[in-house]
Amino acid sequence: MQTVAVIDYGMGNLHSAAKALEHVVPAGMKVQVTSDEKVIHSADRVVLPGVGAIRDCMAEIKRLGVDELVKDVVKSKPLMGICVGMQVLLEHSEENGGVDCIGLLPGHVSYFGRDLYEGDEHLKVPHMGWSRVKQSEHTLWSGIDDESRFYFVHSFYAQCPRRELVAGTCRYGVQLDAALTRDNLFAVQFHPEKSAKAGLQLLGNFLRWQP
Amino acid sequence: MGLAKRIIPCLDVDNGRVVKGVQFVDIRDAGDPVEVARRYDEQGADEITFLDITASSDDRETTVHTVEAIASEVFIPLTVGGGIRTVDDIRTMLNAGADKVSINTAAVFNPEFVREAAEKFGSQCIVVAIDAKKVSQPGEDDRWEIFTHGGRKPTGLDAVDWAKKMEELGAGEILLTSMDQDGVKNGYDLGVTRAISEAVVIPVIASGGAGNLDHLVDGIVKGKADAVLAASIFHFGQHTIPEAKAYMADRGVEMRL
Numbered sequence: 001m002q003t004v005a006v007i008d009y010g011m012g013n014l015h016s017a018a019k020a021l022e023h024v025v026p027a028g029m030k031v032q033v034t035s036d037e038k039v040i041h042s043a044d045r046v047v048l049p050g051v052g053a054i055r056d057c058m059a060e061i062k063r064l065g066v067d068e069l070v071k072d073v074v075k076s077k078p079l080m081g082i083c084v085g086m087q088v089l090l091e092h093s094e095e096n097g098g099v100d101c102i103g104l105l106p107g108h109v110s111y112f113g114r115d116l117y118e119g120d121e122h123l124k125v126p127h128m129g130w131s132r133v134k135q136s137e138h139t140l141w142s143g144i145d146d147e148s149r150f151y152f153v154h155s156f157y158a159q160c161p162r163r164e165l166v167a168g169t170c171r172y173g174v175q176l177d178a179a180l181t182r183d184n185l186f187a188v189q190f191h192p193e194k195s196a197k198a199g200l201q202l203l204g205n206f207l208r209w210q211p
Numbered sequence: 212m213g214l215a216k217r218i219i220p221c222l223d224v225d226n227g228r229v230v231k232g233v234q235f236v237d238i239r240d241a242g243d244p245v246e247v248a249r250r251y252d253e254q255g256a257d258e259i260t261f262l263d264i265t266a267s268s269d270d271r272e273t274t275v276h277t278v279e280a281i282a283s284e285v286f287i288p289l290t291v292g293g294g295i296r297t298v299d300d301i302r303t304m305l306n307a308g309a310d311k312v313s314i315n316t317a318a319v320f321n322p323e324f325v326r327e328a329a330e331k332f333g334s335q336c337i338v339v340a341i342d343a344k345k346v347s348q349p350g351e352d353d354r355w356e357i358f359t360h361g362g363r364k365p366t367g368l369d370a371v372d373w374a375k376k377m378e379e380l381g382a383g384e385i386l387l388t389s390m391d392q393d394g395v396k397n398g399y400d401l402g403v404t405r406a407i408s409e410a411v412v413i414p415v416i417a418s419g420g421a422g423n424l425d426h427l428v429d430g431i432v433k434g435k436a437d438a439v440l441a442a443s444i445f446h447f448g449q450h451t452i453p454e455a456k457a458y459m460a461d462r463g464v465e466m467r468l
Binding site: 154191 | 330
């Protein structure tokens with residue numbers, strides 16, 4: 001039996017991600033929410049979710065050795081980061097006065113600020129709701145129309161200087177990176193588990209992905 | 212190409228059934244919450260809000276099971292409110308599959324609870340519900356006050372100041388219900404909706420009083436809300452979500468179609 005491990009490092013809501021994965025999981029594969037290093041190492045693919053403050057997330061990730069774990073597993077199996085689970089894969093976030101992150105992807109995470117504008121419109125922060133994602137060519141977008149809307153909730157956004165690693169962008173006052181990819185890694189700022197059909201399609205594609 | 216405004220159908224749930232009262236009386240049965248939630252998801256609702264209005268706390272178990280059942284089938288954001296008083300209440304609902312919780316009376320009696328909740332679970336999942344009623348007299352400057360107990364008890368708290376305070380304490384979103392309008396279908400109180408939307412940087416959901424599709428448009432365009440919440444107009448077949456979205460989009464509101 002193939003398994004997909006959802007890494008539980010004690011932060012926030014893993015249930016939504018696990019339930020959505022269970023909804024699209026192919027026959028012969030099972031979803032396991034776990035913090036057990038052995039289970040994660042033996043899984044066929046791995047999901048790193050995350051919500052809440054990044055300092056707390058990184059503290060738990062380091063305490064549990066999840067940083068070394070994800071660096072290791074991504075060498076040999078598909079890994080998906082979601083929301084803060086994407087942000088922690090970059091080098092650094094300015095949230096909570098500045099937090100060093102795992103650094104699997106080049107780039108930084110910045111605050112939208114309270115004076116975020118699109119034209120004359122003063123934008124709300126957090127960026128909460130359904131925004132369009134402009135796709136770059138990637139097999140995980142199969143069956144999803146370009147510029148489909150996904151559900152976002154975040155006050156900090158990622159930007160990667162290596163544009164060839166950007167799989168999707170989104171405009172919200174600034175141009176932000178909504179999806180980043182590198183070898184076995186695919187990470188998204190939005191919540192595919194809360195993005196109705198488009199999100200479920202992306203999760204299903206991830207479960208079948210052979211990078 | 213911006214952020215879509217959201218339509219959020221609201222399920223007021225009493226003893227495991229969706230109900231909708233007109234100003235908290237004349238309760239009508241609107242079905243099984245899981246079926247109703249699934250129907251709205253299929254229709255393209257942007258989120259779902261589940262308000263537990265069960266009077267006694269004996270039926271928390273029922274609520275938890277219902278939330279679990281909805282979360283297993285519905286893959287859009289789910290907010291759960293009603294009786295959220297402690298960190299454990301929040302954890303229980305998030306573990307059951309809620310994405311956000313809505314804190315109402317507990318915030319009024321203990322504002323620090325909002326800070327504690329936001330620090331523990333992140334602002335993104337903390338919605339503060341504000342029940343506001345207009346207290347100014349005709350001819351005076353508009354003023355709205357926070358009420359509790361279904362709009363019966365005034366608190367003396369200014370609604371706009373209160374919203375700002377909730378934002379400072381870490382609320383991620385405001386669910387603003389204008390009590391004098393709720394269930395009477397005369398439209399949202401656009402004055403208080405706009406005043407609060409412009410006073411805070413976090414998103415505001417307009418609630419209370421939507422009786423037709425123009426009310427939804429007005430909530431966004433005139434009230435400057437980021438989302439509109441409605442119950443009766445969807446529960447009893449007066450309108451579907453796609454009808455509402457098409458109507459709003461035709462009037463220049465950006466929607467997820």
